[in-house]
Amino acid sequence: MNPLSPMVEADFGAFVDAIPDAVAIVDERGRIVLVNKQTEKLFGYAATELTGQPIEILIPERFRQNHPHHRKSFEQNPRARPMGTGLDLFGLRKNHSEFPVEISLSPLKTRTNVMAIAAIRDVTERKEREEALWKLNRRLEAEKAYRSLVEHAPYGIYRSGIEDDNFLAVNPALMQMLGYEHEHELLCLSIGSDVYRDPADRVAHLELTRKHRHFQGLEVEWKRKDGSPLFVRLSGRRGSEESGPEYLDVVAEDVTQRRKLEEQFQKAQRLEAIARLAGGVAHDFNNLLGVITGYAYMLLSDVPGGPIRDKVDGILQATGSAATLTRDLLAVSRSQVLQPTVLDLNVVVKDTEKILLRVISEDIRLRHQLEPQLGRVKLDRTQIEQVLLNLVINARDAMPAGGEIRIQTANAHLDESYSNAHAGVQAGDYVVLEVVDSGKGMDRATQARVFEPFFTTKSPDKGTGLGLASVYGIVHQSGGHIWLYSEPGIGTTFKIYFPRVYDRAETAAARRPPATFRGTETVLLVEDHALLRKVTTEMIRAMGYTVLVADGPEAALEIARNHDIHLLVSDVVMPDMNGLTLRDKIVAMRPQIRTLLMSGYSGDVISQYGDIGSETGLLAKPFTVESLGAQMRSLLDLK
Secondary structure (H helix, E strand, O other): OOOOOHHHHHHHHHHHHOOOOEEEEEOOOOEEEEEOHHHHHHHOOOHHHHOOOEHHHHOOHHHHOOHHHHHHHHHHOOOOEEEOOOOOEEEEOOOOOEEEEEEEEEEEEOOOOEEEEEEEEEOHHHHHHHHHHHHHHHHHHHHHHHHHHHHHOOOEEEEEEOOOOOEEEEOHHHHHHHOOOOHHHHHOOOHHHHHEOOHHHHHHHHHHHHHOOEEEEEEEEEEOOOOOEEEEEEEEEEEEOOOOOEEEEEEEEEOHHHHHHHHHHHHHHHHHHHHHHHHHHHHHHHHHHHHHHHHHHHHHHHOOOOHHHHHHHHHHHHHHHHHHHHHHHHHHOOOOOOOOEEEOHHHHHHHHHHHHHHHOOOOEEEEEEOOOOOOEEEEOHHHHHHHHHHHHHHHHHOOOOOEEEEEEEEEEEEOHHHHHHOOOOOOEEEEEEEEEEOOOOOOHHHHHHOOOOOOOOOOHHHOOOOHHHHHHHHHHHOOOEEEEEEEOOOEEEEEEEEEOEOOOOOOOOOOOOOOOOOOOOEEEEEOOOHHHHHHHHHHHHHOOOEEEEEOOHHHHHHHHHHOOOOEEEEEOOOOOOOHHHHHHHHHHHOOOOEEEEEEOOOOOOOHHHOOOOOOEEEEEOOOOHHHHHHHHHHHHOOO
16 A cells, blocks of 8 residues: 555655656655655656666666665655765666766654655756766866966977968977967067078988877977077877868977087097008107208218219208108107196297297288286107197288288186087186187188198198197197187187196206217117117217117116116117116116107107106107217216
8 A cells, every 4th residue: 555645645756756867766665665766767667667676776786785874874864955975976867877966855744654755856967967067177287287388498399380381389499499489470580491401301301200190309409589509309190170270280309409418429539540541650750850851961961062972961851841741640640759847828828929930921920918827837848848839820921912810818717518518628627728819710621620630721732721720739638628619700709728737937948068979888779679779879879978778677677787878869769668667677777877858759658657757858759860869968967
């Protein structure tokens, strides 16, 4: 029997039919007593199909197990309340489809029991709106995060068109990279002609993206707003919106500094290889020149005058020119025997001025701009004078119509950032020597090769192409660094950085030439080159000395054990043992001995031992009878 009387049921039924939500009345056993028309419409059942059925018929099967517990809880405390607060509730239609619902429960007291009135609302549309809103918020948050990421990214990021070749969006890093202050400036550019150094590279880039949707590590050359070169590494993808044109999303990494360091390293390797070759050639050539020069000077003493003497003089002039060439080759190879002293570069510049004025024409002005508080450097003065002379000659040749050469000095501190940007440069204090000219300047291709041996833009009869190469070698062998700045039509600047020292400048002691080259002492000559050994032996004997001859270090040690020797004359570079090591071994046996080292090529042999000491002399090959005799006599006369 229905717990509602027919009259009450009719009136109540009309009432619940007017409620916009689906309504189901459930008795204490969980059976459906009454449903309204909205329930029939919502769930797809007729009222007669639901009456008497358990309420679980309207609940998805996965939730039915817990539902009796919820009914019992309501029976124990019958009050109006929303059901499943904080839970996602679902209804089950007759066709077994599920949909989200909200349920409100209210108690309905009768004479015999308490029934439950369930108001059921379909919230599908609201859930869809909430889901759409949630997705929109998530997308907006993601876009905001993405925008922030792009805005603060250290790399340039942009979107560009493909057909119209322009920027569609750019980030601040790209603006800074290209040297622009405002976004609209970039958006107005044509990428191919305004950004790429070579528009053909942009065409090739677009062709690549048409074949491959993704690309990575593409290195191209751009140009900044001021026209300066910019090397970038591009990675990105091709994309498109629905029914819209295709575009490129690209990340651009500035690799200009890396490229610069790589070029510096490659150039240094190339010059190092050439330098080794030049040093080897100079070494062998100097030995041959030593033989020619030695015999030519000996002939002079036998030929009083006439045509034969003139021919010998011609030989000596030719060997002098050849010696200058080998000297330059040794400078290129950074293998000269240096005798560094603490110098004031200002003094060197002033003292060299007379020589420099002789090599420039009257229509070229030579000016000085010297730092009064200039720091000190430790360099070979002769070599630094040669550097100045070569740079001024190079500047002179760049100004055929006249101009100005300015020699400047300054103190400088190079920090870690400068060191990181210039391969091989250590941070620290430096003294700068700068030679500036107002000549025709150099293009980039010439600048890239200007320090290469035998490279020259002059005609063959105007130079060997070793001037700047020898400057580069001398500077690097002296522990310095040289940088070139030049623009066609404006001029050229060479900046040389020498490490600063804090010792006092040394005053060169005037050494008087010996009164005679002759002597009667015993000399041990060690030379592994047979022809040079022979002519040097004759030169020393001609000066009156007793000569003991060894063709290598082991023979020299044996002679030193068995003979009293006053002077050791030895080559520096020999197989098995160098001249300095040989000197030390013989000095250990005979402490009073003096040493004269001869060198056509020293490599790192001298420098690795540091200062050679006051009782050891250095004689560069090729040498004359006078220079050999003067060095020997000066050493033997030391007290």
